[in-house]
Amino acid sequence: MKMVNHYIKKNNHKKYNIMAKVHAYLNFNGDCEKAFQFYETVFETQNIGMYKMGDMPPSTEFQIPESAKEKVSHVALFINETTMLMGSDVVEEFGQKYQAGNNNYIMLDVDNPAEAHQLYDRLSVNAKSLEMPLAEQFFAELYASFIDQFGTPWMIHFEGNKANSM
Numbered sequence: 686m687k688m689v690n691h692y693i694k695k696n697n698h699k700k701y702n703i704m705a706k707v708h709a710y711l712n713f714n715g716d717c718e719k720a721f722q723f724y725e726t727v728f729e730t731q732n733i734g735m736y737k738m739g740d741m742p743p744s745t746e747f748q749i750p751e752s753a754k755e756k757v758s759h760v761a762l763f764i765n766e767t768t769m770l771m772g773s774d775v776v777e778e779f780g781q782k783y784q785a786g787n788n789n790y791i792m793l794d795v796d797n798p799a800e801a802h803q804l805y806d807r808l809s810v811n812a813k814s815l816e817m818p819l820a821e822q823f824f825a826e827l828y829a830s831f832i833d834q835f836g837t838p839w840m841i842h843f844e845g846n847k848a849n850s851m
C-alpha cells in the first residue's frame with residue numbers, strides 16, 4: 686500500500702475507489718484436493734472449506750456424473766488478510782476443458798448486487814464465452830463466469846445472504 690500511496694502522491698492522482706477484492710481462482714484436472722493440501726503447507730494455513738461435486742444440491746438443470754462426485758467443486762484458503770487462493774476440478778461433462786497454462790480466473794468478490802451487475806455489464810461486453818451469466822446460484826446471490834473479449838477469464842461473485850450456505 687505504501688507504493689500505491691507514493692505513486693498517487695508523486696503523480697498527483699487522487700486515491701482510487703477500490704471496489705472488489707481480487708482473488709486467484711485455479712482450475713485443476715482432478716488433483717485440486719492434492720494441490721490445496723500442498724498450498725496449505727506453503728502458506729501455513731488451512732482451507733476454509735472444501736466441497737465436492739457430490740455435495741451440491743440436486744438440480745433439474747444438470748446431473749452430476751458418478752465419476753465427478755469426488756472431484757472438488759470449490760475450495761479456498763486465505764494467503765493474507767484480504768486475498769484468497771481458490772480452486773476446483775474441471776468436469777468435462779459440464780462443458781469445461783482443462784488446459785494447462787490457461788487454467789486460472791480472476792475472481793472479483795464484490796460487496797453488493799449493484800457492483801456485481803456493474804462489473805459484469807462492463808467486463809462481459811463482446812465476451813468470447815459466457816460460461817455462466819450473472820445469476821443466483823446455490824452458493825451465491827449472484828455469480829458469473831466468462832471469458833472477456835481479450836481472452837481473460839473472469840468470475841464475479843456476490844455471496845450475500847448465501848454466506849456459509851454450503
